[in-house]
Amino acid sequence: MNHAITAQNLTKRFGDFTAVDAISFEVEKGEIFGFLGANGAGKTTAMRMLTGLSRPTDGQATVAGYDVYREPEQIKRRIGYMSQKFSLYEDLKVRENIRFYGGIYGLPRKQVRQETDRLIEELGMSEFANSLVAGIPLGWRQKLAFSIAILHRPAIVFLDEPTGGVDPVTRRQFWEMIYKAADEGTTVFVTTHYMDEAEYCNRVSIMVEGRIAALDTPKAMKASFGVETMNEVFLQLTRPESS
Amino acid sequence: MIQTENLKKSYGNIAALRGISLNIQPGELFGLIGPDGAGKTTLIRILATLLLADEGAAELDHKDVVADYRAIRRSIGYMPGRFSLYQDLTVEENLTFFATIFGTTIEENYELIREIYVQLEPFKDRRAGKLSGGMKQKLALCCALIHKPTVLLLDEPTTGVDPVSRQEFWEMLQRLKAKNITILVSTPYMDEASLCDRVALIQEGEILQVDTPGNIVDSYDKPLLAVKTADMYQLIQDLRQFEPAHTVFPFGEYVHLSLKSPVWPELIHGYLLDKGHTGVEIKRAEPTIEDLFMEKSLS
Numbered sequence: 368m369n370h371a372i373t374a375q376n377l378t379k380r381f382g383d384f385t386a387v388d389a390i391s392f393e394v395e396k397g398e399i400f401g402f403l404g405a406n407g408a409g410k411t412t413a414m415r416m417l418t419g420l421s422r423p424t425d426g427q428a429t430v431a432g433y434d435v436y437r438e439p440e441q442i443k444r445r446i447g448y449m450s451q452k453f454s455l456y457e458d459l460k461v462r463e464n465i466r467f468y469g470g471i472y473g474l475p476r477k478q479v480r481q482e483t484d485r486l487i488e489e490l491g492m493s494e495f496a497n498s499l500v501a502g503i504p505l506g507w508r509q510k511l512a513f514s515i516a517i518l519h520r521p522a523i524v525f526l527d528e529p530t531g532g533v534d535p536v537t538r539r540q541f542w543e544m545i546y547k548a549a550d551e552g553t554t555v556f557v558t559t560h561y562m563d564e565a566e567y568c569n570r571v572s573i574m575v576e577g578r579i580a581a582l583d584t585p586k587a588m589k590a591s592f593g594v595e596t597m598n599e600v601f602l603q604l605t606r607p608e609s610s
Numbered sequence: 611m612i613q614t615e616n617l618k619k620s621y622g623n624i625a626a627l628r629g630i631s632l633n634i635q636p637g638e639l640f641g642l643i644g645p646d647g648a649g650k651t652t653l654i655r656i657l658a659t660l661l662l663a664d665e666g667a668a669e670l671d672h673k674d675v676v677a678d679y680r681a682i683r684r685s686i687g688y689m690p691g692r693f694s695l696y697q698d699l700t701v702e703e704n705l706t707f708f709a710t711i712f713g714t715t716i717e718e719n720y721e722l723i724r725e726i727y728v729q730l731e732p733f734k735d736r737r738a739g740k741l742s743g744g745m746k747q748k749l750a751l752c753c754a755l756i757h758k759p760t761v762l763l764l765d766e767p768t769t770g771v772d773p774v775s776r777q778e779f780w781e782m783l784q785r786l787k788a789k790n791i792t793i794l795v796s797t798p799y800m801d802e803a804s805l806c807d808r809v810a811l812i813q814e815g816e817i818l819q820v821d822t823p824g825n826i827v828d829s830y831d832k833p834l835l836a837v838k839t840a841d842m843y844q845l846i847q848d849l850r851q852f853e854p855a856h857t858v859f860p861f862g863e864y865v866h867l868s869l870k871s872p873v874w875p876e877l878i879h880g881y882l883l884d885k886g887h888t889g890v891e892i893k894r895a896e897p898t899i900e901d902l903f904m905e906k907s908l909s
């Protein structure tokens with residue numbers, strides 16, 4: 368297996384509305400891949416197909432070497448998922464959340480206990496270990512949620528707008544955790560519509576109305592549009608009449 | 611136009627505001643910039659007369675937020691962070707509803723909202739709950755404007771909105787400012803600071819700095835470099851061990867390295883080569899609001 372994700376003409380139609388319109392791309396192992404697009408461009412639908420939650424209407428895709436039509440359960444076992452909106456149970460303690468997800472991912476009890484101690488130690492969260500998640504600061508929650516999403520050492524972790532609203536220092540600590548995971552071989556697939564987040568990715572794709580309008584490294588993309596920021600690239604692609 | 615004096619507010623034993631003093635001029639587009647949990651919403655709710663401070667005082671247009679709350683409610687437009695129009699009323703019904711509450715009509719103040727409302731008019735019979743994020747935000751702004759307020763209080767209007775809608779929203783604010791409306795807008799997105807006349811950086815209930823975006827960036831006083839190599843993760847670890855380093859933060863495709871005192875780039879270059887890095891690139895970096903925010907919040 369050379370690629371973490373492959374998609375060929377991947378398509379999803381709802382009635383006569385085409386949400387994802389024959390997209391093709393590949394994500395390499397260990398890559399940090401940014402999946403960008405405006406609200407309603409089709410990002411979420413595409414991600415739901417890749418995570419085995421929604422069956423494509425047409426086209427091909429593999430995730431971690433498994434086929435999205437035939438092997439969605441294999442895929443689910445090899446991916447991690449985290450979104451800003453929902454990741455942790457607020458009325459469970461930090462320790463309980465880790466144990467809960469460890470169980471969901473089918474890790475043996477002994478390993479869950481070891482991982483729990485390691486994680487709390489690594490995150491420097493011992494003071495919060497027995498606090499309800501509802502009561503701990505947002506930045507800590509985000510870092511914990513990411514650690515839990517990779518607890519079972521998935522081949523690929525999907526991050527759905529992970530760092531909105533977090534303070535700048537914590538946001539960087541969060542990206543350092545992502546770099547570390549990628550360094551250890553985990554592929555990272557990030558959706559976001561915040562363009563400064565895109566600058567952290569190895570490569571990014573930009574979806575416009577169900578299609579991939581551009582796919583490259585942030586540097587090459589900025590150069591080809593002759594602009595300084597990803598925000599300008601995005602605006603040119605999605606609002607060409609005003610630029 | 612908006613004055614606060616040592617405002618304090620706690621929820622149980624959590625201090626949301628720890629003494630906020632601000633002075634916002636008439637006609638200013640003023641940004642309140644800070645992460646979630648910094649106290650932005652608490653401050654705006656106190657100014658909107660929806661929450662009482664524990665200590666301190668606040669005035670809008672020389673009217674006290676406690677004693678003169680009725681007068682203030684007539685003269686402000688408020689857009690809460692969470693979409694709070696009636697989802698099961700149509701676009702037009704929502705707007706009529708808010709106009710009626712304030713004893714006016716859409717026609718009377720149509721001029722103020724015209725530019726925004728024309729984009730909504732094709733959907734005027736659609737229920738508000740069925741609008742896209744960008745459209746909801748435009749409707750909320752129209753409803754906040756329909757009684758011709760002198761002050762607009764906008765709580766995170768661009769959170770969760772895509773870059774195109776964000777840009778359009780800021781363009782709308784510029785046009786409203788030109789109509790002499792004082793605007794206080796909060797945002798967790800540091801890059802929006804440059805679109806304001808002045809900003810207050812806020813964290814954990816305290817103001818870190820108040821100034822124009824230009825002056826804030828200029829006040830950054832450490833040598834700052836952008837560094838890049840083939841292995842970003844290792845680069846961050848190695849720069850942290852570099853003796854002259856003050857702070858090391860990932861910043862998009864580069865790492866921002868601030869220095870305790872100036873050193874020759876050749877020295878850094880040599881250090882990184884010794885550590886086995888390839889593709890080393892080092893250049894001077896222009897500090898951003900985020901660099902400054904991080905520097906202030908660490909000190």
